[in-house]
Amino acid sequence: GLALTRELILLMDGTIRVESVYGKGTEFIVSFPVTNNAPLMEKTELPETAGVRQIFNTLHEEKKVVPKEKDQKDKPLLLIVEDSKDVIEYLAALLETDYNIQTASNGKEGLKKALDVGPDIILSDVMMPAMDGLELLDKVKNDIRTSHIPVVILTAKADITSRLAGLERGADAYLAKPFNKKELIIQLKKILKLRKKLHERYATVGHLKDPQNKNYKIEDSFIQQVHKFMLANLGDNMFNIKKLCFVVAMSRTQLYSKFKSLTNKTIFEYLQSLRLLRAKELLMASDIPVSDAAYQTGFKNLSHFSRAFTKEFGINPSKIQK
Numbered sequence: 001g002l003a004l005t006r007e008l009i010l011l012m013d014g015t016i017r018v019e020s021v022y023g024k025g026t027e028f029i030v031s032f033p034v035t036n037n038a039p040l041m042e043k044t045e046l047p048e049t050a051g052v053r054q055i056f057n058t059l060h061e062e063k064k065v066v067p068k069e070k071d072q073k074d075k076p077l078l079l080i081v082e083d084s085k086d087v088i089e090y091l092a093a094l095l096e097t098d099y100n101i102q103t104a105s106n107g108k109e110g111l112k113k114a115l116d117v118g119p120d121i122i123l124s125d126v127m128m129p130a131m132d133g134l135e136l137l138d139k140v141k142n143d144i145r146t147s148h149i150p151v152v153i154l155t156a157k158a159d160i161t162s163r164l165a166g167l168e169r170g171a172d173a174y175l176a177k178p179f180n181k182k183e184l185i186i187q188l189k190k191i192l193k194l195r196k197k198l199h200e201r202y203a204t205v206g207h208l209k210d211p212q213n214k215n216y217k218i219e220d221s222f223i224q225q226v227h228k229f230m231l232a233n234l235g236d237n238m239f240n241i242k243k244l245c246f247v248v249a250m251s252r253t254q255l256y257s258k259f260k261s262l263t264n265k266t267i268f269e270y271l272q273s274l275r276l277l278r279a280k281e282l283l284m285a286s287d288i289p290v291s292d293a294a295y296q297t298g299f300k301n302l303s304h305f306s307r308a309f310t311k312e313f314g315i316n317p318s319k320i321q322k
Contacts, residue, residue: 076120081110083128107131118257126155141170147218199264205274
């Protein structure tokens with residue numbers, strides 16, 4: 001609040017200073033120049049300043065933009081966690097063109113929203129009631145259901161100690177208020193772009209690259225759990241998604257959201273790729289009939305298996321043994 005106050009006072013050619021005695025109290029002294037040069041007005045209402053009028057006109061214009069339903073589905077989901085309604089309104093107006101937006105008024109509510117909706121990115125203030133932003137950050141990054149979600153901390157505490165504390169706890173970016181809107185927009189886009197590297201790491205159904213990499217410890221563990229369960233149930237053409245949810249201790253929505261975020265594939269797209277890879281291994285290692293390879297890897301329909309196999313590997317399964 002003080003940073004914003006100081007900016008407003010300086011805009012009006014004023015000054016602000018503080019006098020404080022530890023244990024007794026603090027006094028802020030604000031001074032404005034008296035110029036007596038305002039034009040006389042017939043109306044009693046105070047005039048809007050040009051700056052305030054411009055800000056509200058901009059917000060109003062941005063709010064009138066109604067995205068098409070198709071565009072809505074393609075946009076990433078941004079969760080804004082902030083206790084100031086004014087700041088939420090401003091951020092929403094600033095970012096709603098590029099993001100679907102959910103909001104929460106404190107860290108406790110934000111954590112519940114993160115678990116319920118599985119956002120693509122979280123933008124959070126630090127100083128909030130019920131649960132502050134750093135505690136929210138800790139809980140998000142240390143819960144396997146949400147650990148993959150990037151978190152951007154937005155706060156008035158701009159000193160290096162606070163910044164390092166946020167980054168050490170796993171924040172993907174730390175921006176100080178008052179922030180530059182272009183910097184915020186660029187940071188969010190950059191972070192989402194970097195998330196695509198996870199797709200390269202996990203989209204393949206083979207072995208993980210650098211499995212000992214500490215940066216991916218929680219996500220590697222999750223993918224390995226899912227991979228192991230799928231291999232154990234590869235021949236089951238009635239694959240039990242409920243049992244998989246139980247194994248990884250997630251709801252169906254949480255599982256789908258996290259898996260899609262990490263691999264850019266659905267559970268069943270990944271499972272099909274894994275089944276096709278296993279079928280290919282069976283066909284190349286023996287003279288097993290194509291139909292047996294299909295049935296052993298969970299395919300009920302031979303023609304469907306043949307089409308999927310050819311699309312995946314560029315060769316018909318009946319020809320691969322040759």
